[in-house]
Amino acid sequence: MITIENIQTSVIDALKTQNLTIYGSEAKADYIKPCFFVQVVSVLSEPVTRNFTENSVTVQILFCSKDGTDIENIRMQDTLNSIFSKELNIGDRKLLPRNFISGTDSDNSLSYNFDLNYLNEIL
Numbered sequence: 001m002i003t004i005e006n007i008q009t010s011v012i013d014a015l016k017t018q019n020l021t022i023y024g025s026e027a028k029a030d031y032i033k034p035c036f037f038v039q040v041v042s043v044l045s046e047p048v049t050r051n052f053t054e055n056s057v058t059v060q061i062l063f064c065s066k067d068g069t070d071i072e073n074i075r076m077q078d079t080l081n082s083i084f085s086k087e088l089n090i091g092d093r094k095l096l097p098r099n100f101i102s103g104t105d106s107d108n109s110l111s112y113n114f115d116l117n118y119l120n121e122i123l
Helices: 004-018 070-084
Strands: 021-024 035-047 052-064 088-090 093-095 098-104 110-121
Touching: 004 021, 004 035, 004 052, 004 070, 004 088, 052 070, 070 098, 070 110, 093 110
Parallel strands: 021 035
Antiparallel strands: 035 052, 052 110, 088 093, 098 110
């Protein structure tokens, strides 16, 4: 069974290759740049049979660059594309990220989002 916590842990593990500080969504007051903020939002969870649920989540990654420049954001977007264009290991399963959306926020931070879709057995 895949949980939201499993997904967040796997995303954080994948980001650790960048050697930057990684925060959850709650730590936006005093943070050190460059860094990532990671949040997983459940979008859909509904039964498809009496034994399985269909689930969809959106992973939201916010990259705060050191100097807030476009080139830092572009480089990180390329890096994130490389990291998440492959299957994401979550426990004993592999999920393929889909529907990538990225852009910059008002403070020139890179917002990088993708979806994960999966079935879970109803226990």
